[in-house]
Amino acid sequence: MSDDFPLGLLFGLLALLILLSAFFSSSETGMMSINRYRLSHQANSGDAQAKRVLRLLARPDRLIGVILIGNNFINNLAASIATIIAIHFFGEVTGPAVATLILTITILIFAEVTPKTYAAIKPERIAYPASRILEPLLKLLYPLVLLVSLISNGLLRLLGVKSVENGGDSLTRDELRTVVHEAGTMIPYRHQTMLLSILDLENVTVNDIMVPRHEVLGIDLDDSLADILAQIRTSQHTRLPIFKGDINNIIGMLHLRNAARFLSRPEVTKAAIVQEAREPYFIPESTPLHTQLLNFQKQKRRIGIVVDEYGDVEGLVTLEDILEEIVGEFTTDVSEDQEIHQQDDGSHVIEGTANIREINKMLGWKLPTDGPKTLNGLILEHLESFPEGPASLQIGSIRMEILEIRDNLITSARCWPAVRLPRR
Template identity: 40%
Template sequence: MLWAGGGVLVLLTFSAFFSGSETALTATSRARMLALEKDRDHRAARVNRLIADRESLIGAILLGNNLVNILASSIAAAVFLTLFGEAGVPIATLVMTLLVLIFAEVLPKTYALSNPDRMALAVSWPLRFFVFLFAPVVAAVQTLVRATLRLIGARVEGPVLSAHEEIRGQIDLHHQEASLVKTDRDMLGGVLDLRELSVVDIMIHRKNLIMLDIDAPNRDIVETALNSPHTRLPLYQGDPENIVGVLHARDLARALHQAGGDPDALDIAAVMREPWFVPETTQVQDQLAAFRTKREHFALVVDEYGALMGVVTLEDILEEIVGDIEDEHDVSVAGVTPMADGFVLVDGATPIRDVNRALDWSLPDSEAITLAGLVIHEAQTIPETGQVFRFHGVQFEILERKRNQITRLRVKADRGEADAAL
């Protein structure tokens, strides 16, 4: 009888070990383990090897846990049958359920959740042994399970989420738990967004460009360039579509100094730089790499027909990560202005991404780049001043319109209303 009680105690200890190990290795931080492995911590290296083959790891843990639990229950049933006869089976079931629940499940899992990294490091060596020991049986079970799942048409491929989605989810989770401030979340999210954006999403539209006619008088070119808030200006000849170069304010100032301050003595064609054209489909991440490779900060964006669409700069890309960058030469333009009544005034040309970042909204930006474009896309018409729309849980009121362009809106979160136009 004594040996039976000792055997059950030992088996419950093994059950607690397997249960706690499963929770610890599931909850442990892979980033922390990778950092420890780089510091030559052999236990962390073992943890990473175990986690790398998660299916074999879980299979070994479940096999070991079920073996010890079933064996412990069988021994307890035999003991209670001897003591209480036929009533021993329900008694053994009740007693073992309480023992397994409290000491082999809740207790070790609670500790593992509180100390996942510490416990994962502690159990890595013995668990590695059990994974090796149970490998043949686990492999056979995996084969049977996969065959059964395929028969019923279930998906058995790899993880559903990509690495970037996993990272984004972690960032949002930490922000919700108040361990990551909004500014940091936006910056980290901006880095991940670079591969999902093309240059057309962040470029300065040609409508807002300051361009110079190379055939204009030198004095006019110099005056416009030096008074411009931009340091790089496209030069065209004859037709604004015919871009022949880019004039850099620093190159112009240097040439003007060498000419003794006389604009008429300048050769603009000799001062300008070669234009760099990039297709509108270029990913922002690729453009950033190209800027670094060519050591350039300015490129002209063209569509599939070669028509100029706008320009993209290194600053535009950096602003996608850190937010708006304003220097002493920037012209202040109203973009998003919160009001005391809960509404927000927004320029129609404000990018949807900037609105989402400023107001912590999730308006879709797949069909339109600007807020005005989103309203036109959803309304399927060019709205009149005073019209009010509700899309995606937000109320949009048209305040100003010039020709066919929406220039100013008043918006407010209105998630309780159905999408409609008033």
């Protein structure tokens, strides 16, 4: 038979078949390796090539079917031609074995490993042009591809796979977090931090970021009118809760821009102050931040009173507090003393009322946040009793030395990572 076809023609045909095999092999890898999110973005931007690739990937069983049908046909034909050539040179006895050995090595290098490796590294360079051929080829071979798909899908259903359609590549929160981390310089570090903070909103409740009740400044109607007016005129806050006697008896929330309405009157009464106040807005302490952010938007509010399951006031939270969890602090309360004081030896003296989450964010520590919210509460929980005097302890990787106790409250502690002992 080799006499019927010139050897030059057979070698040329064999080389062409190896190139076609490389095409199908690289197409398979390129199609399966392409970044689906970038592909979807380009398709939504009107890229015709991206849209064509998405159409092919919508039914991966048919795409793989047409690729493998073409590749297997090409490889079998190449094997036949290689055998004819080998028989011509080595005879009918050893020719087939030599053809199998040489063709296997050739296809492995030139039609499998090399093109697939390139396609895995540069999937778009392969998938886009390949889609121009694969789409019409799929239409041409559709009956055969459909038959193969029906048989393979039946086998998949026996294995518990009910659908082979591409239902989209949805990401879990942790997977999205990994995508953001791996974006590198494509997303500025500041933007990465903000995106990760948004993902963390669901894991943080208003109880974690609220201003605790003992730090809430408000108008007590039991105070004298002169004291109340002085407080209003000198307040550094734009909104103040109004209560009577106890913070649990909140009557309303006064926006100081409305104070001009009664301050301009010849005679100011407590009733006039209450009249300008808005009805208080209460928030359960376990409300996640992402939910509360939407609630603030829905209720057209900027501040809310945090209450526990018994209705007692736990603290106060504002829209700005939630936004600062995303973008970082952008307001400064000049009346708030610094709670974390760095020492010359590298340790930090921290006030007992300091919020643990704030400590972790400022110092990069990992103190537990699933229990007490303040350093005082964390130390007491760890000790399981109130210390009679200064004491030392270690929580996780942080060593602590209690410095001052006053009125059943640990007012300050000296803290440092246990891996490094600070100098006295």
